[in-house]
Amino acid sequence: MMMEMEVMHSGQQDMELIDILWKQDIDLGARREVFDYNHRQKEHELQRQRELEEEKRLHLVREQEKALLAQLQLDEETGEYIPRPPPSAPLQSAVTPLEVTQLLAETFPVEETENTPVCLNTTAVSPPSSSSMIMSPEQPALPPVTLSPGPLLPPPTPQTMSPELEQAWMELLSLPELQQCLNMQMEDTLETTTYPLPNSPEVQNPNFTFYPLPSVTEGETNNLNVCPAEFINTFDGSVTSMVSPDNLSQIDKKDPQINTNFNAKGFCDIFYPDPLLEENSGQHGIEGNERSIMSDIPNKPLFTPVDLYSLSPGDTFDREKTNLTAELPDSDSGISSNTSPNSSSPGKSVYGDGSFGYSDSDMEEMDQNPGSAESDYSEMFSLNFQPDDLQSGIPVTALMCQTQQQDKKPKQQKTEPAEENGHNNAPFTKDKQKKRSDMRLSRDEQRAKTLKIPFTVDMIINLPVDDFNEMMSKHQLNEAQLALVRDIRRRGKNKVAAQNCRKRKMENIVGLEGDLDSLKDEKERLQSEKSQNIKNLKEMKQQLNSLYLEVFSLLRDEKGNSYSPSDYSLQQSSDGSVFLVPRIKKTFIKSEDNHISPL
DNA sequence: ATGGTATGTCATTAC
DNA sequence: AAGTAATGACATACC
Numbered sequence: 001m002m003m004e005m006e007v008m009h010s011g012q013q014d015m016e017l018i019d020i021l022w023k024q025d026i027d028l029g030a031r032r033e034v035f036d037y038n039h040r041q042k043e044h045e046l047q048r049q050r051e052l053e054e055e056k057r058l059h060l061v062r063e064q065e066k067a068l069l070a071q072l073q074l075d076e077e078t079g080e081y082i083p084r085p086p087p088s089a090p091l092q093s094a095v096t097p098l099e100v101t102q103l104l105a106e107t108f109p110v111e112e113t114e115n116t117p118v119c120l121n122t123t124a125v126s127p128p129s130s131s132s133m134i135m136s137p138e139q140p141a142l143p144p145v146t147l148s149p150g151p152l153l154p155p156p157t158p159q160t161m162s163p164e165l166e167q168a169w170m171e172l173l174s175l176p177e178l179q180q181c182l183n184m185q186m187e188d189t190l191e192t193t194t195y196p197l198p199n200s201p202e203v204q205n206p207n208f209t210f211y212p213l214p215s216v217t218e219g220e221t222n223n224l225n226v227c228p229a230e231f232i233n234t235f236d237g238s239v240t241s242m243v244s245p246d247n248l249s250q251i252d253k254k255d256p257q258i259n260t261n262f263n264a265k266g267f268c269d270i271f272y273p274d275p276l277l278e279e280n281s282g283q284h285g286i287e288g289n290e291r292s293i294m295s296d297i298p299n300k301p302l303f304t305p306v307d308l309y310s311l312s313p314g315d316t317f318d319r320e321k322t323n324l325t326a327e328l329p330d331s332d333s334g335i336s337s338n339t340s341p342n343s344s345s346p347g348k349s350v351y352g353d354g355s356f357g358y359s360d361s362d363m364e365e366m367d368q369n370p371g372s373a374e375s376d377y378s379e380m381f382s383l384n385f386q387p388d389d390l391q392s393g394i395p396v397t398a399l400m401c402q403t404q405q406q407d408k409k410p411k412q413q414k415t416e417p418a419e420e421n422g423h424n425n426a427p428f429t430k431d432k433q434k435k436r437s438d439m440r441l442s443r444d445e446q447r448a449k450t451l452k453i454p455f456t457v458d459m460i461i462n463l464p465v466d467d468f469n470e471m472m473s474k475h476q477l478n479e480a481q482l483a484l485v486r487d488i489r490r491r492g493k494n495k496v497a498a499q500n501c502r503k504r505k506m507e508n509i510v511g512l513e514g515d516l517d518s519l520k521d522e523k524e525r526l527q528s529e530k531s532q533n534i535k536n537l538k539e540m541k542q543q544l545n546s547l548y549l550e551v552f553s554l555l556r557d558e559k560g561n562s563y564s565p566s567d568y569s570l571q572q573s574s575d576g577s578v579f580l581v582p583r584i585k586k587t588f589i590k591s592e593d594n595h596i597s598p599l
Numbered sequence: 600a601t602g603g604t605a606t607g608t609c610a611t612t613a614c
Numbered sequence: 615a616a617g618t619a620a621t622g623a624c625a626t627a628c629c
Contacts, residue, residue, distance in 0.1 A: 499607095
């Protein structure tokens with residue numbers, strides 16, 4: 001046992017080291033689960049041993065608390081368990097050790113808790129007891145009456161808690177190990193909603209009030225080691241017996257999974273749970289059952305991811321905030337970022353959400369677009385971005401899309417944090433690209449919704465002038481709205497015109513390219529025809545020349561001599577007769593036409 | 600980093 | 615003259 005405790009303690013030190021290192025690595029993008037997982041892998045065998053040990057102890061604890069609870073009855077007003085009078089506790093002596101019941105009876109009134117042994121608290125901060133604090137292995141031991149108090153009662157809040165409980169809660173929060181676990185949960189981007197500490201049973205354990213806080217850090221292991229098992233059991237029994245029924249029932253209804261997890265995996269799996277599993281189970285528990293209650297409590301907002309980061313110490317919130325901002329650079333849609341984190345959490349986190357509720361493009365647009373309409377957009381935006389919206393937790397862009405997605409909204413709010421944290425950017429960028437094209441088409445639509453234009457963009461753009469004017473005349477629109485409607489109509493028509501223009505231009509280009517091709521073909525054909533004609537002409541000339549020479553060679557004068565082709569030429573008159581004409585004496589020959597002998 | 604492409608928008612002109 | 619179409623030019627996002 002001593003060895004185990006020491007090993008456990010060293011393991012916790014490792015965990016703390018990992019915590020520190022991980023915090024340093026936050027900006028490098030290192031995720032906590034990696035370290036936790038490796039750590040768990042290393043300590044897996046040790047954990048198994050501890051689990052077996054723990055299971056045995058828990059079994060005993062259950063038996064005891066069953067008996068203890070049987071001795072308690074619910075105070076309807078305070079919601080606390082109070083010891084039953086001895087006659088009404090028949091199980092008391094049957095199951096519970098006498099010392100336990102005595103201690104319980106003595107310590108249960110808050111005023112008397114100074115009798116609480118130190119080792120009780122020590123067990124409370126030791127991992128096994130911590131797990132039993134959060135888990136509810138004691139649930140089956142609850143009597144039926146206390147197990148089913150009917151509708152869920154509000155969890156203990158600063159408003160509802162008694163001062164003792166509140167103090168106990170604060171001190172509990174300051175427990176080093178608990179803080180470690182809380183830090184893990186808060187620093188882990190996925191482990192958010194399993195933050196049930198305000199509801200934790202031990203919160204209402206007055207014993208914690210008297211826990212010497214400084215000694216916790218120093219002596220937790222020492223006390224652990226020296227604490228007798230019977231005291232541990234006693235403490236556990238008292239703790240569970242102190243649990244108010246509403247808390248128990250909440251735990252029971254909130255996260256039944258924890259029981260199984262606890263038994264199956266042990267406390268390490270609870271404190272370092274599988275992120276997704278933890279996320280989902282926690283969210284269902286809190287948001288499903290307690291949203292309505294918690295949302296009314298300003299100081300206890302829902303532990304949605306962003307809220308947790310807003311609660312987490314140091315740079316955690318800023319880091320997450322910037323991450324969110326970076327992850328959602330284009331929230332034209334107004335969907336992705338706005339639905340998840342802030343629906344029910346007022347205050348800082350909401351402002352953070354609001355600050356990146358508008359997309360860059362939207363802001364740029366508002367800056368870019370001159371004119372009254374756009375300036376009014378800004379006005380509207382600033383007006384819309386008011387506590388009213390903050391209360392509802394939905395920024396303007398979310399509000400704009402809210403109408404489109406009202407049916408999806410509740411589910412999204414539950415699932416999206418897990419999804420957002422669960423996967424990386426790759427799917428998101430895909431969606432973003434899809435949404436981008438879609439959203440760019442509907443930019444004017446969003447503007448119209450921002451200014452509450454009572455027409456659809458489609459109507460504004462496509463209605464004929466008369467219908468459009470009639471439609472406009474039926475509504476009283478202010479200057480900005482009128483300007484926006486005009487701009488929408490102009491832009492819409494111009495957009496179509498540009499599309500048609502480009503289409504025509506392309507068609508013209510294609511037609512001209514076709515013309516060019518056909519003209520090239522024609523040119524080629526004509527060129528080949530020309531060359532063929534030239535060839536034919538040349539051939540005919542050759543034939544004519546041959547024929548001429550042949551005819552000329554047959555001519556003879558009176559003396560029977562042949563004519564020289566260089567001195568004479570053959571010419572054909574219009575009536576078809578052919579004359580032999582001397583080349584040099586052409587004019588002379590003509591003048592002496594009678595001297596020429598017809599052929 | 601850079602060039603090409605698609606698209607939206609604005610200014611101007613034509614109808 | 616007003617409304618609309620056409621189109622060049624520019625900006626932006628995306629590949």
